Amino acid sequence: MTGKILEVKHLTKRFGGLVAVKNVSFYTNQGEKLGILGPNGAGKTTLLNQISGFLAWDEGSVLYKGRDIKKLKPHERAGMGMGRTFQLVRPFKEMTVKENLIIPFLSPRKRRLLKKSAVSVDETIDEILAKVGLLGKKDTFVDQLPHGELKKLEVAKVSALKPDLVLLDEPFGGLSAGEIDMLSSYINFLNKEEKITFVIIEHRLREFMKIVDRVVVLNYGELIAEGAPQEIIKNPLVIEAYLGKGGAEIAAA
Amino acid sequence: MGEFSRSLMPVFFAPGTRKLKPSKWFTLGFMLFLALVPIHYLITDSTWIVKLFISANIFAILAMSWDLLSGYTGQENFGHHFFVGVGGYTVGLLTVALVKGATIEGVELPAIMGINVPSFVIILVGGLAGAMFGFLIGVLCLRLAGPYLALATLAMGFIFIEFTDRILPGLNPVLETHSTEGIYNLPHLTGGNIGALYYIVLLALIGSLLFNYIFTRSHYGLLLKAIREDETATKALGINTTFHKVMVFTISAFFAGIGGTFLAYSVQAIAASYVDTHLLLKIISICILGGMGTITGGFGGAYFLMLALLGMDEIARLVADITGIMEIRSAYKIFEDLFYYGVIIVVMLFMPEGIITSMIKKATALYYRKSE
Numbered sequence: 001m002t003g004k005i006l007e008v009k010h011l012t013k014r015f016g017g018l019v020a021v022k023n024v025s026f027y028t029n030q031g032e033k034l035g036i037l038g039p040n041g042a043g044k045t046t047l048l049n050q051i052s053g054f055l056a057w058d059e060g061s062v063l064y065k066g067r068d069i070k071k072l073k074p075h076e077r078a079g080m081g082m083g084r085t086f087q088l089v090r091p092f093k094e095m096t097v098k099e100n101l102i103i104p105f106l107s108p109r110k111r112r113l114l115k116k117s118a119v120s121v122d123e124t125i126d127e128i129l130a131k132v133g134l135l136g137k138k139d140t141f142v143d144q145l146p147h148g149e150l151k152k153l154e155v156a157k158v159s160a161l162k163p164d165l166v167l168l169d170e171p172f173g174g175l176s177a178g179e180i181d182m183l184s185s186y187i188n189f190l191n192k193e194e195k196i197t198f199v200i201i202e203h204r205l206r207e208f209m210k211i212v213d214r215v216v217v218l219n220y221g222e223l224i225a226e227g228a229p230q231e232i233i234k235n236p237l238v239i240e241a242y243l244g245k246g247g248a249e250i251a252a253a
Numbered sequence: 254m255g256e257f258s259r260s261l262m263p264v265f266f267a268p269g270t271r272k273l274k275p276s277k278w279f280t281l282g283f284m285l286f287l288a289l290v291p292i293h294y295l296i297t298d299s300t301w302i303v304k305l306f307i308s309a310n311i312f313a314i315l316a317m318s319w320d321l322l323s324g325y326t327g328q329e330n331f332g333h334h335f336f337v338g339v340g341g342y343t344v345g346l347l348t349v350a351l352v353k354g355a356t357i358e359g360v361e362l363p364a365i366m367g368i369n370v371p372s373f374v375i376i377l378v379g380g381l382a383g384a385m386f387g388f389l390i391g392v393l394c395l396r397l398a399g400p401y402l403a404l405a406t407l408a409m410g411f412i413f414i415e416f417t418d419r420i421l422p423g424l425n426p427v428l429e430t431h432s433t434e435g436i437y438n439l440p441h442l443t444g445g446n447i448g449a450l451y452y453i454v455l456l457a458l459i460g461s462l463l464f465n466y467i468f469t470r471s472h473y474g475l476l477l478k479a480i481r482e483d484e485t486a487t488k489a490l491g492i493n494t495t496f497h498k499v500m501v502f503t504i505s506a507f508f509a510g511i512g513g514t515f516l517a518y519s520v521q522a523i524a525a526s527y528v529d530t531h532l533l534l535k536i537i538s539i540c541i542l543g544g545m546g547t548i549t550g551g552f553g554g555a556y557f558l559m560l561a562l563l564g565m566d567e568i569a570r571l572v573a574d575i576t577g578i579m580e581i582r583s584a585y586k587i588f589e590d591l592f593y594y595g596v597i598i599v600v601m602l603f604m605p606e607g608i609i610t611s612m613i614k615k616a617t618a619l620y621y622r623k624s625e
Binding site: 052054073074075076078079083084085086090091092093094095099102103104105106107108109110157158161 | 472473475476478479482483485486487488489490491492493494
């Protein structure tokens with residue numbers, strides 16, 4: 001399938017008097033790495049929660065693989081191949097790394113896929129762990145992993161679902177430069193080899209701009225810009241969102 | 254060998270071998286000991302030890318069933334006595350309604366159906382009735398978690414107690430005439446043969462231990478653990494957590510119902526006061542004593558509590574004998590509950606994993622250190 005895997009149309013979400021997401025429309029092409037950029041409180045996580053089914057929206061629609069998914073529950077969306085991670089890592093604490101990775105294999109989607117393949121669960125898990133560089137820590141309890149490895153584990157867990165689209169919520173938060181490089185190359189690998197489309201949320205510009213193909217920018221719940229990373233950095237509206245009014249002149253000076 | 258049995262190999266056998274793990278040998282040994290308990294009755298002709306173990310076996314079944322739902326899956330159910338009561342009252346009501354020639358307090362019951370239903374059918378129906386209520390309450394409480402779930406299930410337990418205590422006797426003339434508070438003098442399950450009753454309960458215990466243990470140690474158990482640890486993250490991995498929660502509610506209530514039928518059969522009576530919140534607290538205490546979320550903790554905790562209560566009783570008697578103050582014994586009876594809740598607080602403070610769980614961990618560590 002080519003074309004648009006995800007289409008968000010005129011999405012609006014209100015929390016009481018606050019409009020967290022205001023008439024936002026964008027799309028993601030198959031095989032693309034789309035970045036959603038915006039300062040803190042711009043409505044990025046709200047948007048992601050709505051797409052993945054953890055939050056209902058007031059107006060608008062979301063089409064995934066051409067289908068309106070408003071009525072689908074989170075696990076059903078995941079079952080259609082839409083994976084996600086969370087801003088704060090959410091590993092299953094009282095389990096080992098391997099046991100954490102078994103969970104996605106117990107979903108109906110993965111069982112269906114496994115039936116068709118000749119490889120066993122154990123082998124597949126080892127393969128994933130080897131790629132993400134956690135094979136040596138297979139039997140370690142996750143509460144003993146450093147933050148960077150937990151972030152990697154979260155991406156590995158989602159990738160085990162064999163998703164078509166993965167929504168990453170601030171995957172680089174709290175990581176060192178070296179850890180960001182490793183995670184970025186894993187994301188690039190999944191994008192190229194496993195043909196996974198990514199929607200990545202970040203508020204930090206630098207590392208993020210290196211891996212995404214296209215960026216949409218949110219500010220105060222509204223879409224203010226869209227384009228290639230190099231253009232976005234120069235966009236006065238974006239600079240203003242980050243630096244405040246008059247920021248464009250300061251940046252240019 | 255299928256995927257399922259392959260995944261269970263490391264649960265029972267030492268890594269890479271066909272040798273049973275030491276903890277499994279211990280369980281086997283304990284099972285053998287349980288199987289030999291009726292010898293005491295054969296030798297001494299006194300039944301109290303056998304009766305004590307019957308009760309402990311039933312509590313082991315109940316504790317494991319609570320642990321599956323509340324310890325392993327993290328769904329705090331404070332209405333477990335409801336399901337136990339459903340099982341117990343199934344025995345009472347079905348006996349009154351169906352069993353021909355059954356008597357209550359010497360008066361033959363006017364059997365409504367006039368058919369002789371085998372007891373094992375009644376036990377099964379008791380389990381299924383429990384499961385049905387488990388399913389209903391599971392569906393009702395879908396959106397609740399933590400303290401809200403605990404309170405909602407506790408409230409349902411109170412409704413059940415009120416219903417059986419005040420409303421139920423008024424509904425059936427037979428019940429009203431012969432017993433206002435409960436249904437007493439039920440027929441003995443094995444025609445007065447206490448050894449046979451013991452082995453039937455033991456069989457049910459082994460069945461429920463095997464089921465709960467294998468169920469939780471399989472991949473499915475990991476899924477339950479994941480729901481306990483982080484339900485949102487589990488959903489995001491494509492798992493219908495709601496479905497699994499209701500399923501575990503049902504299974505847990507099934508075993509509680511089975512335990513309830515044995516509870517009624519073992520004392521040949523069922524009344525609201527048998528299945529009130531004291532029963533719930535005892536079940537929860539057993540799990541806390543043994544260790545929650547392990548199944549084995551609930552299993553071992555039942556015998557541990559039995560021993561602890563027995564020991565405290567003996568100490569009170571000894572102290573009374575030595576000092577010559579007989580009032581100590583009667584005073585102890587009054588404070589027994591206080592002692593026992595005190596022990597639980599101490600265990601929670603100093604051994605939060607539970608006594609059985611910490612013992613297993615220490616023993617296993619010791620064994621592997623020795624063999625290295």
